[in-house]
Amino acid sequence: MEKKKVIEAQKINKFFFSPTKTQVLREVSFSVNKGEFVSVMGKSGCGKSTLLYILSTMDTDYEGKLFLDDQLITGQSSEKLSRLRNEKIGFVFQFHYLIHEFSVLENVMIPGLKLNRKSREELEYIALEKLKVFEMQDHALKKANQLSGGQKQRVSIARALMNDPLIIMSDEPTGNLDKKNSDLVFGIFRELVVEFQQTMLMVTHDLELAAKTDRTIEMEDGRIISA
Template identity: 55%
Template sequence: MEDLSLSVKNLNKYFYEPQTFHVLKDISFDIKKGEFLALTGKSGSGKSTLLYILSTMDTAYDGSLTINGEVLTGKPQNELAAFRNEHIGFVFQFHYLLPEFSALDNVMLPALKLEKRPVEEIKEKALENLKLLGIEDQALKSASKLSGGQQQRVAIARALINEPAIIMGDEPTGNLDSKNTRIVFDIFRELAAERGQTIIAVTHDDDFADNCDRTLELMDGKLIFQ
């Protein structure tokens, strides 16, 4: 289906140390383009493990993963790395910015690595993203001098720089206060509604999840609600 962003079929995941453990059990679901989806469950339910499989960073699983109509299961690591950089943006609980670099430089990095646009065009796009997130006035400030909320918004701007089809967040508001959590949520909502980007966010925040388009809940490695 052309409107599908991501599809998972019969996904199973095992850990083998210190003993065999069935982490994810026969997971199947589809996500539409432009959908804002929350992935929830108690600690140990398998949600972060699932997210890392969806992101193509974990390839040790059974089943199939398709993103934008392309089957990614079984592809070599170099192809997956190139696919990730171009098609998937990441926002983690911790921002992972380079502290000595400016906000602008941090945002530009994934696009410079992709090498598909001139540097000036990348810089212009990075500034647009910072403006979208309301922190264009912080562009030249080093990341270490920014507040926690500002750093997370820079991380989102960085995730957007290659105009990815999917943005994945692992507790993207976990270190933020309620005001900044709302700002980040509203940004994700706008990206999904106005740009058609798919958002998948692991969260423990019930209010965050309740306001998403849909919630997938994991319990003991099984999908119990979608």
């Protein structure tokens, strides 16, 4: 049985125009299947973060086609993309981007509040359940700035899961963490894939981490050299 494609890029080209025209992505084509943990590797400046920005629907200025959940999303309106992004994509960044004056629970609830489909009580319950996955429920009422770096990153992963996204995209998620917390975050990612069949796409320059994912897409000078 053919695996369901969660996201597919077809011949993506990207140009920057500052000050001269530079091609940063060249004919990039690949897909990620449901339940797969894929890493995107390459030297700094190879185009991997630019690619993630396009895949996450944040950057719409590219040539080629992008499909999410079997739906062509290239050319869709910014309102529709914003909704799709909130509903189907979870994000984990190198910097956790938590709102410090909000409690941990409120931070996790944000994507659910944005989607505006459930009551606040339901969202609080879901957010607490997500925090339990990471053994962070006892910190729910603390302000985000009272947490350690590793705890903040766990909260940001709980937030990424809030709307049960189709895919989680992460850009150097362990870039700011020491080895212990880095291993912890990676262990959480692996558990999400194994236990919950969560699809993951991770940009990293860490060879050791990439080697532990199901598949690595290698990039060089804006091209995919192995997938």
